[in-house]
Amino acid sequence: MKNNAKEAIVKAAISLFHANGYSGTSIRDIASLAKVNTATIAYHFNNKTGLLEYCFMYFFEKYIGKMEEIYASIDRGAKDCLKRIVANLLHYQCENNQLTSFVYREMSVDSQVVREIMSTYSLKEKYYFQKIFERGFEWNEFRPHSIPYLIIQLKGLLMMPFMNTHYMREVLYVFPNEPFFEQKYLKDIHFWIDKTLCTDIPINKGAIIK
Structure with missing residues (x-):
């Protein structure tokens, strides 16, 4: 499940970064699209810069x-x-x-x-x-x-x-x-x-x- 969550986060981040730009994308946006909570993103990547x-x-x-x-x-x-x-x-x-x-x-x-x-x-x-x-x-x-x-x-x-x-x-x-x-x-x-x-x-x- 952890690997699946990580892949979903990366996929969501790529889609949103591409569409809205890095500065125009929030951790909450990524979490919502990936269907995870923000704590899961922090666990895998620490923060948006880490992602x-x-x-x-x-x-x-x-x-x-x-x-x-x-x-x-x-x-x-x-x-x-x-x-x-x-x-x-x-x-x-x-x-x-x-x-x-x-x-x-x-x-x-x-x-x-x-x-x-x-x-x-x-x-x-x-x-x-x-x-x-x-x-x-x-x-x-x-x-x-x-x-x-x-x-x-x-x-x-x-x-x-x-x-x-x-x-x-x-x-x-x-x-x-x-x-x-x-x-x-x-x-x-x-x-x-x-x-x-x-x-x-x-x-x-x-x-x-x-």
Whole structure:
């Protein structure tokens, strides 16, 4: 029952944080939607800040885990690795649309919780993207570019639909939670990788295998 209550609290919090924002949601609101009392929330998360931290950690632990899993096979090629990571991250975000949207929205607000997240998970994300780009340059898969700007551009492509869902609807006539969106948008990001990053120099596969 305790685990069920915890899951219900997290589900309710994600829904309300997404709809009303963190500051616009009270513990009583969450308790009411989750059908628990406020003491149960205090037992599992201490307070609303603790619940927010949990949601951040839940999101980013899985997010970084997906990067780590695919990066382990970087020797298959930098381009292949980057495309597979992008596909996994986009799928994860689409599957968890509400959580993704509210996390990114709250990440734009300067707070102690956000600074702590930035100092851990964001640095890990940057590390993996940087290593992929460096390998791509080393193996002549990618044209030389400024790595910081590549990271910013790619991160922008991954975040934008979930931070500006209504704008995406106006431009693409589709919301990120619709199945067609993921399929179409992934093709567009892969096109960006092919045309912005990739070089026409033949790749020596033997040099990639360690």
